[in-house]
Each structure stands twice: as C-alpha cells, then as structure tokens.
Amino acid sequence: MMLMKRRDFLKAAAAAGAMASLYGCAGGNKAGGHVVVVGGGFGGATVAKYLRMWSEGSVQVTLIERNPAFVSCPISNLVIAGTKSMEDITVSYDNLKSKWGVRVLQDDVLAVDTAKRSVKLAKGGEMSYDRIVLSPGIDFMFDQIPGLNNAAAQEKIMHAWKAGPQTVTLRKQLEAMKDGGTFAIAIPKAPYRCPPGPYERACVVADYFKKNKPKSKVVILDANEDVQSKKGLFVKAWNDLYKDTIEYRPNSEVKDIEVASNTAILEFDKFKADVLNVIPPHRAGNIAAQSGIKLINNRWVDVDWLTMESTSTPGVHVIGDAIFPAPTMPKSGHMANQHGKLTAAAIINLLAGQAPNPTPVVMNTCYSFVDAKNAIHVASIHQYDAATKLVQPVKGAGGVSAARNELEGKAAMGWAKNIWADMLA
Amino acid sequence: MKRLTAIAAVCLLASAGAHAADPNLGRNLAATCANCHGTNGKAVPGGGMDSLAGESKAKLLQKLADFKSGDKPASIMHQITKGYTDEQLSLIADYYAAQK
The missing domain is CATH 3.50.50.60 (FAD/NAD(P)-binding domain)
Incomplete structure (x- = not known):
C-alpha cells in the first residue's frame, strides 16, 4: 500500500470492489x-x-x-x-x-x-x-370461538394476551370478584404466543387470591394434553403453593362460550366461571x-x-x-x-x-413468576444449520431453573429492564 | 497490481468456503447477549445484570469458560454458554473488550 500512489490505490480498490461483489465477497460499500x-x-x-x-x-x-x-x-x-x-x-x-x-x-x-x-x-x-x-x-382467530366473535363479547371476556386496555380490564374483573369465586383461564392449542405465560398468570392470580380472597379458585382449561413449558417447575409450584387454589384440566379446549353466564363450552363439558379469561387461537x-x-x-x-x-x-x-x-x-x-x-x-x-451472515445465532431466555417474588426460567440457544437451512437448538445447552427462587425473580425484572432498554433506549 | 490480485484471491477464497465469516460476526454474536447485558454490553444501572463493555478479554473469557465448565455457580449462564462454541465466545469477548 505504501508503494502505491493514491490514485492507483483507488483504482485498485474499485476493481477489487467489483470483483468482490461479483463473487459475493464483502466489499466496502x-x-x-x-x-x-x-x-x-x-x-x-x-x-x-x-x-x-x-x-x-x-x-x-x-x-x-x-x-x-x-x-x-x-x-x-x-x-x-x-x-x-x-x-x-x-x-x-x-x-x-x-x-x-x-x-x-x-x-x-x-x-x-x-x-x-x-x-x-x-x-x-x-x-x-x-x-x-x-x-x-x-x-x-375469534371465529374459532363463535360466541366470542363479536365486539360486545370481546368487551366482556378478556384475552389480555396483548398488553394494554385488556390487561387493565382483567385486573378490574379480578378485583371486583367476590371471595369464593372462580377465575378460569383457557389456553389454546400450541403454537401460541408465550408458552409459559398462561401458567404464570394462573400462579400469580392464585397468589393474589391466597392473600386477598383465600376461598377463591383458579381453573386452567388447557386445550393441550399437558403443560407446554417449564412443566416440572409449574406443577411443583401448584403442589407446593396452590394445592387448594389451582386446578389444572388438560385436553379442555374451549369450543364456544356463553357470554351472559361466563360459561366456557368444552367438547363434552361446560365450565362456568366468575371471571372467564379466554385466549383464542391465534x-x-x-x-x-x-x-x-x-x-x-x-x-x-x-x-x-x-x-x-x-x-x-x-x-x-x-x-x-x-x-x-x-x-x-x-x-x-x-x-x-x-x-x-x-x-x-x-x-x-x-x-x-x-x-448475509452465513452463521446466525439466536437465543431465548424466558422468566416466569410463580408468585409475587419467586421466578423460574427456560433458556435455549439456536445455531444456523446449513444442511436443514434452519436455526437448530444446540443439544446439551439451555434448560430450566433448578428450583424457583427470589434471585430469579430479581433476574426477571433485570431482564425486563434491560430488554426494554435494548429495544427502546 | 499485485495488491489487487491478492485482494481478489482472498475474496475468492472466502466466498469459496461454505462458512465465509461475516466481517461483523463478533458484533452479531455479542448482540445476542444484549437482551440482558445491555446494548453493546452497557447494562441498565440498578438492573442487577453485569455490564460487559470494556472488560478485559481475558477476564471475560475466563468467566465464560468457568460458567461453561460449571466451575462458576450460576442460575442460567452455565446453560447459555454451552450453546456457543469457544471460537464464538472468543469473538464475543473481543467485541465487549473493545467497547468503551
């Protein structure tokens, strides 16, 4: 480079650039x-x-x-x-x-x-x-639950699966519910947004009930045959903390609802709740x-x-x-x-x-609270695999928490603050 | 023109390989950590997460190796480090060490 005149260098660089783009090599563009x-x-x-x-x-x-x-x-x-x-x-x-x-x-x-x-x-x-x-x-896909496929029904039966006004309304419904009432949350068949989210919601609502409305119940109507994420940790929390509060019902897909009576209609059964929270398929x-x-x-x-x-x-x-x-x-x-x-x-x-980068990597970390302070996590790392043209989970990496604890509760809030800043600050 | 030939040869060589590395690979890999450790390794103050920006490469690599081997107790980092190759962890450490 030292021996090259500037003009020659520029010419050479331009030619190299042309070569580079010809061969898909990173040029200086x-x-x-x-x-x-x-x-x-x-x-x-x-x-x-x-x-x-x-x-x-x-x-x-x-x-x-x-x-x-x-x-x-x-x-x-x-x-x-x-x-x-x-x-x-x-x-x-x-x-x-x-x-x-x-x-x-x-x-x-x-x-x-x-x-x-x-x-x-x-x-x-x-x-x-x-x-x-x-x-x-x-x-x-409101059409999958006909009773919910109109504006009036959607004003009464919350999904609260997009944070915003529905989050506030569901909170108000729980506050207004009498002690001894039942909160039912209906989970659609996978895949759905945030696999552990509904089980977390069941836990933290049960925690609220235990402290404020101890005669109340939480019923999980899961369209799936089993808990979709962090199963061992959630089941342990239900057994340890919410034995008399949370009831888990697998294979309980909500096919329709009766809005006036807050009733979920399942394939062979019905379930009437005081607060009905239906997450439709999406x-x-x-x-x-x-x-x-x-x-x-x-x-x-x-x-x-x-x-x-x-x-x-x-x-x-x-x-x-x-x-x-x-x-x-x-x-x-x-x-x-x-x-x-x-x-x-x-x-x-x-x-x-x-x-584009031929070897992308993405990873996931997800914390769930099981009460106001204790949380659990699941993590995974996914590396691009040229043979399948997919990002594939790395075997032996990732996993779930050893046990729920307050340290992970703090980490969950730290995660939230940092990811919000990573997006928006 | 020797120089041009050399550049072109490097490019050809790079594009011939199935894994011609992206010039920003370290940056891209490091960004996968930023969700928790902050954009460019600058964690939100008071969020309880370690800032990685400006740490020495040796210190970062040692920590990552200790997480990976299990020598350093962790709630989650032992699981995450196992998802990256040692070469990837080295590129990540390089990137964060270079941040101010």
Missing part, C-alpha cells in the same frame, strides 16, 4: 436506502434501533406503530395480579426518535404492495421502501396474510433463516410471533428481539450488496 418497519413491539423496535445503530445512520428507518407507547406483555401478568402497574410496563418511543433518528409514525398499515414496494397508511398516503420488516405480532398479525406472503397452515409466515425474508416475497422480512418457528423455538418477546438483530444485520449487508 455502505448500506443505504429506506426500511419501513411495521409494528413497534419487541421485534420491530429492536430492528429499527439496530438498523440505525449498525448502519451508523446511513439506512433511513420509518417505524409504523398504532399505539402511542410500547406496553410489554412480559411482566403484564404482575399487573393482572396487582403487584405492578401499567406505568411499570409502558415505555416511550421518544428515544428511538431523538437518540436513534427513527421516524416513528403512530398509524396503521392498511396494505403492503410488495410488487411496488410501498405501504398504504390508514391516516392517508403511501410510502415506498427498499425493504420492509413486518413485526405484526399475532391476531386472534395466527400471524393480519397484515401478513393481507400482504399475500406465504403462510404455513394458513397461519404463520415461512421465512429464510439467514435473513428472515419471506420465502415467497423478496424485500419482505417478517419477525417475532408471526413466523412459523424453527424447531423448538418459542414465540417470545426475547426471541422477537433476537430476530430483529438478525434481520438488521442481514438488511444492512443486503443493502450494501453483500451476502
């Missing part, structure tokens, strides 16, 4: 362009921030989110149990705007034209993109299907694990709960954040004319 991110949850907020951070501001990012602030599903069960407030789980989008230069629009996307590469916004106008990231979370957020991208089982988006790009539609990346997961991969906020980083790295490479 800088990523540029406009990325639209739809949905500002764990996945969308992360990809927006990391695109700006890792491109050093050279990629323009617009985040479209219908809510004015981020409200976290993780920790929202503690709001339902009365030990945390909505304020505790709400984080502003201000830092994404002021610190990272993300253009945040409070709006809704009506349609994505994947051929024209543009989105149509509810408040009017269209916006073009070079690449789009859909992080739409889930929408509920699928990828509606914008995914509306965009015409390939779904598996008409529910979840099929993605390429090197880029999180739709396998059917170039330029459309999909992350978070909306995707058809890789083997043993849970639908979790933590995993959505990891998808967001994988996608940010891939998009920056692609916009610079480079190949």
Whole structure:
C-alpha cells in the first residue's frame, strides 16, 4: 500500500470492489436506502434501533406503530395480579426518535404492495421502501370461538394476551370478584404466543387470591394434553403453593362460550366461571396474510433463516410471533428481539450488496413468576444449520431453573429492564 | 497490481468456503447477549445484570469458560454458554473488550 500512489490505490480498490461483489465477497460499500418497519413491539423496535445503530445512520428507518407507547406483555401478568402497574410496563418511543433518528409514525398499515414496494397508511398516503420488516405480532382467530366473535363479547371476556386496555380490564374483573369465586383461564392449542405465560398468570392470580380472597379458585382449561413449558417447575409450584387454589384440566379446549353466564363450552363439558379469561387461537398479525406472503397452515409466515425474508416475497422480512418457528423455538418477546438483530444485520449487508451472515445465532431466555417474588426460567440457544437451512437448538445447552427462587425473580425484572432498554433506549 | 490480485484471491477464497465469516460476526454474536447485558454490553444501572463493555478479554473469557465448565455457580449462564462454541465466545469477548 505504501508503494502505491493514491490514485492507483483507488483504482485498485474499485476493481477489487467489483470483483468482490461479483463473487459475493464483502466489499466496502455502505448500506443505504429506506426500511419501513411495521409494528413497534419487541421485534420491530429492536430492528429499527439496530438498523440505525449498525448502519451508523446511513439506512433511513420509518417505524409504523398504532399505539402511542410500547406496553410489554412480559411482566403484564404482575399487573393482572396487582403487584405492578401499567406505568411499570409502558415505555416511550421518544428515544428511538431523538437518540436513534427513527421516524416513528403512530398509524396503521392498511396494505403492503410488495410488487411496488410501498405501504398504504390508514391516516392517508403511501410510502415506498427498499425493504420492509413486518413485526405484526399475532391476531386472534375469534371465529374459532363463535360466541366470542363479536365486539360486545370481546368487551366482556378478556384475552389480555396483548398488553394494554385488556390487561387493565382483567385486573378490574379480578378485583371486583367476590371471595369464593372462580377465575378460569383457557389456553389454546400450541403454537401460541408465550408458552409459559398462561401458567404464570394462573400462579400469580392464585397468589393474589391466597392473600386477598383465600376461598377463591383458579381453573386452567388447557386445550393441550399437558403443560407446554417449564412443566416440572409449574406443577411443583401448584403442589407446593396452590394445592387448594389451582386446578389444572388438560385436553379442555374451549369450543364456544356463553357470554351472559361466563360459561366456557368444552367438547363434552361446560365450565362456568366468575371471571372467564379466554385466549383464542391465534395466527400471524393480519397484515401478513393481507400482504399475500406465504403462510404455513394458513397461519404463520415461512421465512429464510439467514435473513428472515419471506420465502415467497423478496424485500419482505417478517419477525417475532408471526413466523412459523424453527424447531423448538418459542414465540417470545426475547426471541422477537433476537430476530430483529438478525434481520438488521442481514438488511444492512443486503443493502450494501453483500451476502448475509452465513452463521446466525439466536437465543431465548424466558422468566416466569410463580408468585409475587419467586421466578423460574427456560433458556435455549439456536445455531444456523446449513444442511436443514434452519436455526437448530444446540443439544446439551439451555434448560430450566433448578428450583424457583427470589434471585430469579430479581433476574426477571433485570431482564425486563434491560430488554426494554435494548429495544427502546 | 499485485495488491489487487491478492485482494481478489482472498475474496475468492472466502466466498469459496461454505462458512465465509461475516466481517461483523463478533458484533452479531455479542448482540445476542444484549437482551440482558445491555446494548453493546452497557447494562441498565440498578438492573442487577453485569455490564460487559470494556472488560478485559481475558477476564471475560475466563468467566465464560468457568460458567461453561460449571466451575462458576450460576442460575442460567452455565446453560447459555454451552450453546456457543469457544471460537464464538472468543469473538464475543473481543467485541465487549473493545467497547468503551
């Protein structure tokens, strides 16, 4: 280099760059362009921030989110149990705007034209993109539970499976319930968002009952044949702490409801509750299907694990709960954040004319509270496998807690504060 | 033009391998830790998680190795470190050691 004149060096560098792109080798091109991110949850907020951070501001990012602030599903069960407030789980989008230069629009996307590469916004106008990231979370299949398939029913029977107004209403319903009443939570067949979440909710509501309404009961109506996550630890908590409070009923799929009487209708049985909490089956957020991208089982988006790009539609990346997961991969906020980083790295490479990272890794950590202070975890690490073109769980790694304890309760809150900051601070 | 030939040869070599490493591999791997340990290893103060930014590589690698072997008791890190190869842990340690 020392012997080369500057002009010659530039020529050589340009030629090397041409060679590099010809052979898919990393050249010195800088990523540029406009990325639209739809949905500002764990996945969308992360990809927006990391695109700006890792491109050093050279990629323009617009985040479209219908809510004015981020409200976290993780920790929202503690709001339902009365030990945390909505304020505790709400984080502003201000830092994404002021610190990272993300253009945040409070709006809704009506349609994505994947051929024209543009989105149509509810408040009017269209916006073009070079690449789009859909992080739409889930929408509920209310048609699977006919009695719940109308607005009036949905105002009375909460899912509280998207944190927000429903979280507050469910809390109020529990506060208003008489001592000696029954809270029933209905879990849909897997896959659903946050596999341990419903069992955590049962635990922390039972803890609230024990302390405030000790004659009350919690009944878990699980459509699955068994506990879907952290089974040993949850069953132990139920036996040790809630023997007279929690009743677990497997193979109890809710087929319909009678709204007036708070009754869940099962295949061969009925169950009347004082507070009925029904989590309907769900699928990828509606914008995914509306965009015409390939779904598996008409529910979840099929993605390429090197880029999180739709396998059917170039330029459309999909992350978070909306995707058809890789083997043993849970639908979790933590995993959505990891998808967001994988996608940010891939998009920056692609916009610079480079190949995506051929060896991505994602990992999951999920804490669940079993009472106001004690928590348990499950963790897993997933490495890309070129043979199957999937991220595969690493055998012998990950696992669950040895036992519930307060240290993990503290770690759970530490996790929450750090992941919220990793997305939004 | 020797230089150009050399660069092109390196590129060809890199693209020929099935696992041509991404130039930002260390950054990408380290980001998988950021959910708990903070963006670029700067944990939220008072959150109870260790900040990794600016720690020496030797110290980070020793901790990770001790978690992996089980020598250092942990609630979760012994399970997580086993999910990464030693080469990956080394890249992660490099990245965090270089953060200010």
